[in-house]
Amino acid sequence: MNAAPADQIRLLDVQALDVRLSQLAHKRRTLPEHAEIDGLNADHTQLRDLLVAAQTEESDTAREQTKAEQDVDQVRQRAARDQKRLDSGAITSPKDLESLQHEIASLAKRQGDLEDVVLEVMERRESAQERVTELTGRVESLQSKIGDATSRRDTAAEEIDTEIASVTKEREVIAGTIPDDLLKLYDKLRAQQGGVGAARLYQRRCDGCRQELAITELNEVRGAAPDTVVRCENCRRILVRTPESGL
Structure with missing residues (x-):
């Protein structure tokens, strides 16, 4: 799957909002x-x-x-x-x-x-x-x-x-700018992976599973085109590259 780097970055914004929504739901229940x-x-x-x-x-x-x-x-x-x-x-x-x-x-x-x-x-x-x-x-x-x-x-x-409604609205706006196929994959993975479908690659480590990428995997990510949607080999979440990825 391919998606513009900007779309992949916005996916992290959606993920952050989804985490916030989960936190708010938990707070309400407890x-x-x-x-x-x-x-x-x-x-x-x-x-x-x-x-x-x-x-x-x-x-x-x-x-x-x-x-x-x-x-x-x-x-x-x-x-x-x-x-x-x-x-x-x-x-x-x-x-x-x-x-x-x-x-x-x-x-x-x-x-x-x-x-x-x-x-x-x-x-x-x-x-x-x-x-x-x-x-x-x-x-x-x-x-x-x-x-x-x-x-x-x-x-x-x-x-x-009130906060849930505000965050939900913000998520709808950002999610509306992300390609459908990428968003569907993210939602599917999020359901499978405990609420986290996309994670940034930070200092050669997946923020989703907290595992550092092996050298071979790291080389594959380095060699991938900027619009290639890469996945973590450990947790299979969408791995989003940023300037802090350490590549």
């Missing part, structure tokens, strides 16, 4: 905010699970408290009815009176036991409510941090995208 947001989201998910569990516990204890209070009220009402019957004097049988008094005493004990249950449930509910309040605050704090990190990430990404 913004520290990505890892920060991932960590915060993981913490947020964990806290949300804990909050849901605490809210469920609070809801369960609320129902449990309502049921316990209803049980106390039922015993209290029954005891009140029995006491009213006792106080009415309608029961004259000693045996019935003794039975009723015994039931009232039993109900009083039952009421006391149930009221203890209510107190125990209330304490558990209060603890659950405190846990809900604490976790809600922590979740809201994390949401704020996630929002801040997301904003910083988006700002940084936008700045990188």
